[in-house]
Amino acid sequence: MRVATALRLALVALLAAFLAAPDWFEPVFAPLTENGAPAIYRQASLLQLTIAHLGTVAVASLAATVVAVGLGIFVSRPAGADFLPLSRAIVNVGQTFPPVAVLALAVPAVGFGTAPTLIALFLYGLLPIFENTLAGLRQVPAAVLDSARGMGLTGRQRLVEVELPLALPVILAGVRYSVVVSIGTATIGSTVAARGLGEVIIAGLTSGNTAFVLQGGLVVGVTAVLIHDGLLAAERRAMAARASKA
Amino acid sequence: MRDRDDQRRIDRLGALLAGIGALAAVLLPFVIAKPNRIVAGEPLGLVAALPGAAGWPVAAVLLLAGVLTILDRRPGVRLAVAGAALAAVCLAVGVAADGLTPEGDRYGRVSPGGAFWLLAAVSLLAATDALARMSLRPAGRIGALVIAAGATAALLASGAWADLSFMREYAARADVFWREAARHGVLAVGSLAAAIAMGLPLGILCHRSARLRQALMPTLTLIQTIPSMALFGILMAPLGALAAALPLAHDLGIRGIGLAPALLALFLYALLPVVANTAVGLADVPAAVTDAGRGMGLTDRQLLTRVELPLAFPVILTGIRIVLVQNIGLATVAALIGGGGFGTFVFQGIGQTAMDLVLLGAVPTIALAFASAVILDAAAEAARRRPA
Structure with a gap:
């Protein structure tokens, strides 16, 4: 565990150094270029591209979380029961849609740029969170709900004080999965002119410069791993804090 | 008594879908007619788009379908109604395109508009909902899929859509289309086959050795976090170097761009679900069963092929389903590195x-x-139902 923590800290430091001063790393990437092509992407600041990339993911994920959790709660209440079979079917079918197709089909509706990427990430991110919200709410034991009812809690109190806290770990796992997938998927957004790290990879692909492809891919991959681990640690800490309080 | 109440109460989902459909039909264009592919087109509503008064009967069918979806809660009726609405919308858009295209015009493009897409979408959603409420068994689901595929094929073969924009794009490049389709299949299925050939033994080894599992699983998970575009690009370099160093490899089709890096990338993405599901499936086999097998004098090998693998099969099949669906989607990205497939049209477009x-x-x-x-879902469920 301690080795893993040290490794992660080193990775964070390396990523920060690379984003702050990419030129220091020129010797690392230089062997990958041919005919004196530049080894470091300089058309835009890598730091700003990373911030733009993560900003898009954050906005889409936040919206997806709010909507997906809301929908999950709605269809598991009596008032939303009519929508349950279809919403589950949509989650199953929706996950078979390739991100590239969703992205490309969003373009005629909203034009090029960051907007289609936001829509695709939002729609794609909804599915796992919704699925996990439903699964989390359904796994609350009937006996627990019955005793909550027996204690005189209203439907709203049962939801806020019993069901959601019990479902929280599963919901958070869904959010984490959704965010990590979005970080990778957002790179494809650059094919429709969204600002993000995909820009670096595409510049590399179109000019045959492996150094660009590698640095764009590495920054995205390392960020995804670190954010995954960070969210996991935050979840564990929150659960531990709650367990010691209860 | 409760059943009867259920029958009488209006269906909220039906009301929502019918409402969206009605708004779309009234407010949005049904088709957009363009004199050529590039310029902005003229939006036409449902009634204006269809020749003569043909729009009114279509509108009447849709209205009836909407009312029935709100009021009737029997899944069979709802499915038939949704199917009828979908058929009406699909045929109408073909008739509209035919009527709006002057005879012999090769540049005009009639594209489906927002009303068509939304009406088709709500019909499909209503049909999906009806099917979901029927909770069909695996064979029933395959049957429904075959019927849907047959109806689509009949619609395309009949030429009813021949004047629609995307069918014109297809007609202009039919041979390329089927070549890319075959390429897409090769990418998705070829990488899957390789992943099964290698992932199954690896999964079995992971099941047996905790140390291998602890070393392999994080690596495979790490590969999944590399964005697809980057992995495709990164693999171009070593394969390009290999082709330059070994003329034989080059002659075999191993090159920096094209099929080879795409296949390799898809294979790498496919490994994790296959290996993980094989290991999980084997771990789920109850110890009592393997003990009994051993007690009967089965060797390790016999135990694996006759007891453990058959019991783990449904879980392995679920992994294969994940891989195939994921690879069909990811194969579109292969077009960016010259790997071909349907992504070629997407990125060209x-x-x-x-x-x-x-x-x-x-x-x-x-x-x-x-x-x-x-x-594959139906297959996995069927495998689960049938005791091995």
């Missing part, structure tokens, strides 16, 4: 802002992924 071309690539990809998911 994005580049030329020709959305009909995007549709030509995106719709078959979605259909393919969806059909594979239905078939």
Whole structure:
């Protein structure tokens, strides 16, 4: 565990150094270029591209979380029961849609740029969170709900004080999965002119410069791993804090 | 008594879908007619788009379908109603395109408009909902898929859509379309086959050795976090170097761009679900069963092939389903490195802002992924139901 923590800290430091001063790393990437092509992407600041990339993911994920959790709660209440079979079917079918197709089909509706990427990430991110919200709410034991009812809690109190806290770990796992997938998927957004790290990879692909492809891919991959681990640690800490309080 | 109440109460989902459909039909264009592929077109509503007064009977069918979806809660009726609405919308858009295209015109493009897409979408959703409420068994789901595929094929073969924009794009490049389709299949299925050939033994080894599992699983998970575009690109370099160093490899088709890096990348993405599901499936086999097998004098090998693998089969099949659906989607990205497939049309279309071309690539990809998911889900469920 301690080795893993040290490794992660080193990775964070390396990523920060690379984003702050990419030129220091020129010797690392230089062997990958041919005919004196530049080894470091300089058309835009890598730091700003990373911030733009993560900003898009954050906005889409936040919206997806709010909507997906809301929908999950709605269809598991009596008032939303009519929508349950279809919403589950949509989650199953929706996950078979390739991100590239969703992205490309969003373009005629909203034009090029960051907007289609936001829509695709939002729609794609909804599915796992919704699925996990439903699964989390359904796994609350009937006996627990019955005793909550027996204690005189209203439907709203049962939801806020019993069901959601019990479902929280599963919901958070869904959010984490959704965010990590979005970080990778957002790179494809650059094919429709969204600002993000995909820009670096595409510049590399179109000019045959492996150094660009590698640095764009590495920054995205390392960020995804670190954010995954960070969210996991935050979840564990929150659960531990709650367990010691209860 | 409760049943009867249920029958009488209006269906909220039906009301929502019918409401969206009605708004779309009234407010949005049914088709957009363009004198050529690039310029902005003229939006036409449902009634204006269809020749003569043909729009009114279509509107009447849709209205009736909407009312029935709100009031009737029997899944069979709802499915038939949704199917009828979908058929009406699909036939109407073909008739509209035919009527709006002057005889012999090769440049005009009639694209489906927002009303068509939304009406088709709500009909499909209503049909999906009816099917979900029927909770069909695996064979029933495959049957429904076959009927849907047959109806689609009949619609396309009949030529009713021949004057629609994306069918014109298809007609202009039919041979390329089927070549890319075959390429897409090779990418998705070829990488899957390789992943099964290698992933199954690896999964078995992971089941037996905790140390291998602890070393392999994080690596495979790490590969999954590399964005697809980057992995495709990164693999170009070593394969390009290999081809330059070994003329034989080059002659075998191993090159920096094209099929080889795409296949390799898809294979790497496919490994994790296959290996993980094999290991999990084997771990789920109850110890009592393997003990009994051993007690009967089965060797390790016999135990594996006759007891453990058959019991783990449904879980392994679920892993294969994940891989196939994921690879069909990811194979579109292969077009960026010259790997071909349906992604070629998608990225060409994005580049030329020709959305009909995007549709030509995106719709078959979605259909393919969806059909594979239905078939493999049904297979996994059937395998689970049948005691091995």
